[in-house]
Amino acid sequence: NEPPLVPYRYPIIGHTYDFYRNSANFLQNCKEKYGEPFSLYILGSVRTYTGDETSYEVFRNSDIFDNSATLKVFPIVEIFDQFRQFNSPEFRTRVVHEQISGKVNIYTSRMQKEFLSGIEKYFGDCKEPKVFRNIRNTLGLMVAKPVANVILCEEAAQFEDIITSFVMLERELTYMRLVPPILSFISPSLHTKLLKLPLKFGWNPISQHRDIFVKRCKPIVEERLRQRKELGEKYIPKEDLLDFYLNDPNFKTDVADDKYMNDLFGQLYEIVFASVSTTSRSLSFALFDYAGRPELWDEIYKEQLKIHNESNGILTTDDIQKMVKLDCFLKESFRYSSDIVHLIVHTMTKDSYTFSNGTTIPKGRDVYIFAKDTAFSSKFYGDTVHDFQPKRHITSNSNGEVVHSPATKVDRSLLTFGGGKHACPGRVFAVNEIKMCLHKLILRYHIRTESGKVDPTIMKATVVLPPASGLVLKNRN
Numbered sequence: 001n002e003p004p005l006v007p008y009r010y011p012i013i014g015h016t017y018d019f020y021r022n023s024a025n026f027l028q029n030c031k032e033k034y035g036e037p038f039s040l041y042i043l044g045s046v047r048t049y050t051g052d053e054t055s056y057e058v059f060r061n062s063d064i065f066d067n068s069a070t071l072k073v074f075p076i077v078e079i080f081d082q083f084r085q086f087n088s089p090e091f092r093t094r095v096v097h098e099q100i101s102g103k104v105n106i107y108t109s110r111m112q113k114e115f116l117s118g119i120e121k122y123f124g125d126c127k128e129p130k131v132f133r134n135i136r137n138t139l140g141l142m143v144a145k146p147v148a149n150v151i152l153c154e155e156a157a158q159f160e161d162i163i164t165s166f167v168m169l170e171r172e173l174t175y176m177r178l179v180p181p182i183l184s185f186i187s188p189s190l191h192t193k194l195l196k197l198p199l200k201f202g203w204n205p206i207s208q209h210r211d212i213f214v215k216r217c218k219p220i221v222e223e224r225l226r227q228r229k230e231l232g233e234k235y236i237p238k239e240d241l242l243d244f245y246l247n248d249p250n251f252k253t254d255v256a257d258d259k260y261m262n263d264l265f266g267q268l269y270e271i272v273f274a275s276v277s278t279t280s281r282s283l284s285f286a287l288f289d290y291a292g293r294p295e296l297w298d299e300i301y302k303e304q305l306k307i308h309n310e311s312n313g314i315l316t317t318d319d320i321q322k323m324v325k326l327d328c329f330l331k332e333s334f335r336y337s338s339d340i341v342h343l344i345v346h347t348m349t350k351d352s353y354t355f356s357n358g359t360t361i362p363k364g365r366d367v368y369i370f371a372k373d374t375a376f377s378s379k380f381y382g383d384t385v386h387d388f389q390p391k392r393h394i395t396s397n398s399n400g401e402v403v404h405s406p407a408t409k410v411d412r413s414l415l416t417f418g419g420g421k422h423a424c425p426g427r428v429f430a431v432n433e434i435k436m437c438l439h440k441l442i443l444r445y446h447i448r449t450e451s452g453k454v455d456p457t458i459m460k461a462t463v464v465l466p467p468a469s470g471l472v473l474k475n476r477n
């Protein structure tokens with residue numbers, strides 16, 4: 001009882017052409033005609049696509065659906081493995097969960113300072129309306145500053161070359177993700193081999209970023225090691241990820257030699273990449289979603305002003321939690337910016353798996369999540385599914401209590417942060433970061449699109465990117 005294989009006309013090519021020509025429409029038509037899940041023959045192999053009903057099952061059953069299939073299209077682990085001594089995804093997830101998301105209250109004031117200095121530097125006064133194009137790049141730099149502060153250390157966040165390097169790293173690796181997988185026609189593994197070929201010849205696309213990291217951070221690491229040695233038990237650990245690694249039994253050292261610095265680079269920069277690429281993408285979408293919808297401005301601004309006045313301009317995590325309107329707006333922006341197909345690919349590892357609706361897939365089948373189907377599902381979002389309505393995330397109970405479903409929440413109706421055991425461990429940090437940045441920007445500037453309308457997003461195969469048009473900022477005073 002396999003999911004229906006959608007009929008195709010040409011052998012070998014199968015559905016490849018139709019899929020890449022307009023994947024959103026094509027997948028939608030397939031789902032309407034054949035239900036879900038359904039299977040397609042793309043780039044020489046059969047893949048199963050899940051929609052709003054069955055996608056969450058895949059995330060929830062992470063013991064059966066292995067997410068490492070993602071590495072076939074994006075061999076990021078190998079790139080970082082060239083530098084580090086060992087790779088443990090479980091350890092990394094725990095570190096992000098406990099040391100980054102779990103400590104946002106400690107980081108909030110430092111992040112705030114970084115945002116304020118970033119806003120001054122990259123946007124400035126804007127006394128007269130000023131147009132900003134290529135906003136994703138600017139927002140990447142903005143996001144990189146607090147990330148450098150938390151993941152490396154406060155000192156490192158002040159180095160311009162570290163901040164630029166974070167953004168370049170993100171861009172270079174994202175290009176790799178967008179390389180068309182033409183060779184997969186011959187064999188799916190050939191595409192991966194092509195992407196990994198430069199590594200075989202000793203050329204790693206991110207070596208230049210390692211050099212910058214070593215130049216800037218080695219003296220800091222050496223000084224910390226020296227202090228640790230001198231003070232012993234009396235050493236007070238610094239609140240950043242760099243110090244956490246220096247103190248962890250797996251990474252403890254007396255000497256910061258090349259091998260050690262390479263290892264630190266591999267461990268820390270994979271987290272930097274996971275953090276900067278996703279956060280700057282979401283922040284860019286959110287700014288465009290805000291700038292193109294004047295009907296939302298007043299309410300959101302008033303909330304920010306109230307919280308600003310109450311907190312005397314120095315935000316705590318409690319203040320950020322009070323930004324309910326901003327949170328609902330961000331959640332709606334997450335929904336609107338959903339990729340067509342989820343980045344994470346899952347392979348079914350058991351002998352067979354039967355979905356709750358009765359269809360069965362065999363061992364080894366790659367399962368792709370048709371994410372847009374969930375984000376725009378009328379089952380979850382009713383008749384207004386195509387309207388941008390932040391208030392949908394607020395519910396008034398019969399007892400008069402008003403509750404809202406936070407942007408960090410992972411559930412079957414929104415797959416922005418995945419789900420199940422592997423759900424993004426950095427989401428609390430990311431949402432706090434984005435809200436803080438939007439809060440500061442909205443307080444300081446009137447923000448609108450250059451066109452005065454909601455600008456269209458850009459589609460690259462199944463990936464959705466923020467508009468390439470300009471945003472106009474003008475100081476409120």
Ligand code: HEM
Nearest residue numbers: 093274275278279282344416417418419422423424426430
């Ligand atoms: C808006 C920003 C972000 C988005 C949209 C996002 C999205 C995701 C998604 C979809 C996954 C895969 C989940 C799954 O397989 O079910 C993931 C995993 C992950 N994310 Fe995020 N993420 C964001 C920010 C961050 C940040 C700031 C960090 C680190 C500080 C981070 C670290 C990670 C890590 C380590 C994993 C792997 C988890 C695992 O496999 O167990 N992410 N993220």
